[in-house]
Amino acid sequence: MFENTSEVIQAENMLKKAGWPVRVMGPPPEIRTGCDLVIVFPLIEELNILRELDRAGAAPLQVVPVTAPLLAPVDLFQTKDFGDYLMVRAANMKITVAKDSLKIVNISGGGCPDVPYLAQAMIGKSLAEAPRPRELGHTLCGYALELAYEELLRRC
Amino acid sequence: MLGIVGTVPDPEFPLVHGRPRLVGDHIRIDGRSIAVQRCTPALLAAALSASETMGGPDIYAFLVGDIGRGDGSRKLYRFLTEHLPEFDIRVLAFHYLQPDVDWHARVLFATHAMPRQPILIADAGFMYAAKMSGQSGSYDFFTPDVGELAFLADELAPHPFYTRGFVLHQDNKVPDLIRQAHAHGNAATHLLVKGATDFIAHEGRVMATVAHPCLDAMEAIGGTGDSLTGLLAALCGAGFGRIDAAVLAAQANRWAGSLAAPTPATQMVELIDKIPQALSSLLLDQPDQKRIEHGGS
Numbered sequence: 277m278f279e280n281t282s283e284v285i286q287a288e289n290m291l292k293k294a295g296w297p298v299r300v301m302g303p304p305p306e307i308r309t310g311c312d313l314v315i316v317f318p319l320i321e322e323l324n325i326l327r328e329l330d331r332a333g334a335a336p337l338q339v340v341p342v343t344a345p346l347l348a349p350v351d352l353f354q355t356k357d358f359g360d361y362l363m364v365r366a367a368n369m370k371i372t373v374a375k376d377s378l379k380i381v382n383i384s385g386g387g388c389p390d391v392p393y394l395a396q397a398m399i400g401k402s403l404a405e406a407p408r409p410r411e412l413g414h415t416l417c418g419y420a421l422e423l424a425y426e427e428l429l430r431r432c
Numbered sequence: 433m434l435g436i437v438g439t440v441p442d443p444e445f446p447l448v449h450g451r452p453r454l455v456g457d458h459i460r461i462d463g464r465s466i467a468v469q470r471c472t473p474a475l476l477a478a479a480l481s482a483s484e485t486m487g488g489p490d491i492y493a494f495l496v497g498d499i500g501r502g503d504g505s506r507k508l509y510r511f512l513t514e515h516l517p518e519f520d521i522r523v524l525a526f527h528y529l530q531p532d533v534d535w536h537a538r539v540l541f542a543t544h545a546m547p548r549q550p551i552l553i554a555d556a557g558f559m560y561a562a563k564m565s566g567q568s569g570s571y572d573f574f575t576p577d578v579g580e581l582a583f584l585a586d587e588l589a590p591h592p593f594y595t596r597g598f599v600l601h602q603d604n605k606v607p608d609l610i611r612q613a614h615a616h617g618n619a620a621t622h623l624l625v626k627g628a629t630d631f632i633a634h635e636g637r638v639m640a641t642v643a644h645p646c647l648d649a650m651e652a653i654g655g656t657g658d659s660l661t662g663l664l665a666a667l668c669g670a671g672f673g674r675i676d677a678a679v680l681a682a683q684a685n686r687w688a689g690s691l692a693a694p695t696p697a698t699q700m701v702e703l704i705d706k707i708p709q710a711l712s713s714l715l716l717d718q719p720d721q722k723r724i725e726h727g728g729s
Contacts, residue, residue, distance in 0.1 A: 282500075309533060330469050347594040349593055356652075358649065367593045382654050382697060386505075387531070387558075388500055388530060388557050389471075389529065391473040392470055399654075414502075415499050417594065
């Protein structure tokens with residue numbers, strides 16, 4: 277478990293790049309605070325993974341064993357074709373691009389304060405030029421926007 | 433007085449509170465200027481525009497900069513906990529704040545010490561925190577979109593990000609989701625569900641729907657849900673009964689959209705400009721809409 281979602285995203289990227297079989301999930305109910313993600317890894321690899329995170333200056337706040345199933349992030353995407361524009365929704369976040377230029381024209385939905393910040397940074401830029409939500413986002417809404425953005429990349 | 437609580441996307445923006453003004457496409461408050469784009473500034477702009485059209489209510493805003501790290505939200509939560517009891521506010525709308533169960537509980541507790549119990553409206557991050565804390569029933573209104581309604585209906589999801597697929601698939605069964613959310617104690621007494629059709633519900637029962645005019649492009653435009661919540665708050669603050677306020681807000685938001693002739697690339701400020709025209713036409717056309725004193729449903 278980490279301080280915030282952006283640290284989870286960094287740790288996830290780093291551990292996946294290093295080949296560790298990690299997954300991002302919802303925390304167990306007893307340690308939820310409001311806007312959380314955790315990284316799940318095989319218990320047997322605890323020392324190796326902690327050493328790797330420590331070396332990268334990304335040590336977690338705490339490590340807890342879990343036995344009950346954890347909540348999985350949403351993995352359903354809804355797409356709406358407006359003719360000249362394409363919108364993808366992941367969880368509570370929506371992103372819309374102009375089909376001809378691949379320019380991001382709107383971002384809507386969400387409830388966490390990084391949503392307007394991400395929208396400000398991304399709208400008006402093409403998918404290739406815009407900063408990735410995973411680079412600027414700090415919350416689950418930011419993470420959901422990253423998933424919608426990735427889905428859009430797959431489709432365009 | 434209507435109180436509006438939320439964040440602006442600027443890490444340098446300090447905690448400010450006071451009476452805001454809408455000047456062109458910016459909100460001015462305490463010597464500072466905020467662009468009206470989406471989220472809390474859009475809610476505030478819609479409420480200010482409606483208030484100016486109707487000749488009230490007065491609006492007081494509590495704002496802080498936060499870009500998702502939660503530091504600004506926590507500063508604002510602390511301020512509200514310490515100072516809300518000093519404010520006589522008729523309607524209090526909470527909006528884009530970092531969801532935090534512990535701080536949510538403290539702020540809700542502080543509202544109980546206010547000179548009169550305000551009508552409480554929660555949207556966005558604060559609605560997520562209210563649901564997660566199990567205190568949804570303390571609120572008069574939640575204003576979810578259909579995806580967020582699925583989150584409210586899913587008794588296990590702590591955030592819309594974890595809404596289970598089988599619940600999300602019920603997009604076309606809004607009345608069922610409303611009933612589920614209410615049955616699990618995860619709905620405010622009233623819901624205004626934003627979507628292709630807007631649903632207004634009380635205690636789990638659909639009381640009204642608004643579906644006209646229907647503009648597909650509105651779904652893509654960031655801020656259309658925020659403006660709807662702003663209109664609802666302003667109408668409740670002006671003394672309309674809760675159901676009447678919700679119906680009028682949904683109608684005014686749709687007509688403002690229609691007057692702007694939007695595409696999916698339209699920006700929110702273009703719709704805000706049309707609120708006075710949309711709202712005044714509706715108020716003229718529906719003279720039987722009743723303003724009732726605080727407490728009407």
